[in-house]
Amino acid sequence: MLALLAGPLMLIALTSVSSGPAGELGRGWTLAHFGRFLGDPYYRSVMLTTLRIGAIVTLCSLLLAYPFAWWTLRQRGWLRAALLFAALAPLMVTVSIRTLGWIVLLADNGPLNALLSLSGIVTGPVRMIYTEFAVVLGLIEALLPFMILAVFTALQSIPRDVLRAAEIAGATPRQRFFKVVLPLSLPGVAAGSVLVFTLAASSFVTPRILGGGRTTTVANLVVDQFLVTLNWPFGAAIGVLLFVVIGAVMALERAVSRRLPGGAQ
Numbered sequence: 001m002l003a004l005l006a007g008p009l010m011l012i013a014l015t016s017v018s019s020g021p022a023g024e025l026g027r028g029w030t031l032a033h034f035g036r037f038l039g040d041p042y043y044r045s046v047m048l049t050t051l052r053i054g055a056i057v058t059l060c061s062l063l064l065a066y067p068f069a070w071w072t073l074r075q076r077g078w079l080r081a082a083l084l085f086a087a088l089a090p091l092m093v094t095v096s097i098r099t100l101g102w103i104v105l106l107a108d109n110g111p112l113n114a115l116l117s118l119s120g121i122v123t124g125p126v127r128m129i130y131t132e133f134a135v136v137l138g139l140i141e142a143l144l145p146f147m148i149l150a151v152f153t154a155l156q157s158i159p160r161d162v163l164r165a166a167e168i169a170g171a172t173p174r175q176r177f178f179k180v181v182l183p184l185s186l187p188g189v190a191a192g193s194v195l196v197f198t199l200a201a202s203s204f205v206t207p208r209i210l211g212g213g214r215t216t217t218v219a220n221l222v223v224d225q226f227l228v229t230l231n232w233p234f235g236a237a238i239g240v241l242l243f244v245v246i247g248a249v250m251a252l253e254r255a256v257s258r259r260l261p262g263g264a265q
Contacts, residue, residue: 009243012236012239012240013236013240015232015233015236016033016034016233016236016237016239016240017029017030017031017033017233017237018030018232018233018236019032019233020233033233033234033236033237034237034240034241036234036237037234037237037238037241038241043221043238046216046217046218046221047218047241047242047245049132049215049216049217050201050217050218050219050242051201051245053132053135053136053139053200053201053207053215053217054197054198054200054201055197056136057136057139057140057143057196057197057200058147058193058196058197058200060136060140061140061143061144061146061147061192061196062147062151062189062192062193062196064140064144064147065144065147065148065150065151065192066151066189068083068087068148069148069151069152069155070151070155070181071083072084072087072152073152073155073156084152087144087145087148087149088145088148088149090141090142090144090145091145095142095205095206096205096209098138098141098142099138099142099205099206099209099210100209102129102134102137102138102141102210103129103209103210106128106129106134106137106210107129108125108126108127108129109125110129112128113125113126113128129210129212130210130211130212130213130214130215131211131214131215132211132215134210134211135206135207135210135211135215135217137210138206138209138210139200139203139206139207142203142206143196143199143200146192146195146196146199147192147193147195147196149192150188150189150191150192150195151185151188151189151192153188154184154185154186154187154188154189154191154192155181155185155188157188158180158181158184158185162180162184163176163180163181166179166180186257187257190253190256190257191253191257193253194249194250194253197246197249198246198249198250201217201218201219201242201245201246202218202219202242202246203217203219204217204219204220204222204223207219207220208220208223218238218241218242219242221235221238222235222238222239222242223235225238
């Protein structure tokens with residue numbers, strides 16, 4: 001763990017404060033790269049766009065995953081297994097292939113626009129590809145299985161005896177859900193949310209393909225600085241800032257989870 005995780009992270013951190021060309025260490029140290037990012041309105045707007053996309057993807061994934069996970073849990077036998085397989089099957093296909101599929105679906109002459117035209121909802125093609133909407137849609141499809149898995153695991157861990165006790169006490173199905181199931185599943189919801197947010201905020205492939213260069217995220221900036229402009233120290237500084245933001249979100253999730261019913265003590 002130290003060699004594979006902490007070592008590279010430490011190297012990136014050192015590169016971010018290096019004043020040498022292409023991140024050469026030992027040429028002097030500076031915080032100018034961080035100041036350049038934080039002082040430029042464009043870079044700040046990219047960070048805000050990244051966080052906004054991450055929040056939207058997380059919220060939409062949760063709204064889709066929770067009902068599906070709850071309904072799946074209530075099934076038995078082969079139907080439950082089939083539903084779980086259907087939810088997790090997309091993970092068997094690389095995200096780049098699935099993202100390229102969205103280009104076909106969202107194109108101006110694609111099936112989705114054709115369906116909208118045939119239904120009479122629109123009179124001409126709706127611009128969907130290479131927009132923030134396309135990026136959000138692609139990320140939801142890519143990350144929804146992670147949210148489903150986290151929520152389903154949390155729901156499955158709720159003791160059946162607790163639900164039975166609530167039923168014996170006279171609680172209606174609605175009361176059992178909102179007073180027992182939902183509170184006890186919140187730690188899983190929090191864990192799934194921080195996982196999806198982290199993956200969405202640090203995603204590179206989907207925003208690059210579906211954004212078409214019009215929707216720039218922090219991960220895109222990092223790759224461009226390393227591979228296009230060859231400004232490794234600035235790229236490393238951007239990566240460190242993203243790491244700090246995601247780390248703060250994870251710390252907040254940990255603190256909130258400890259206060260939730262059924263959370264870690």
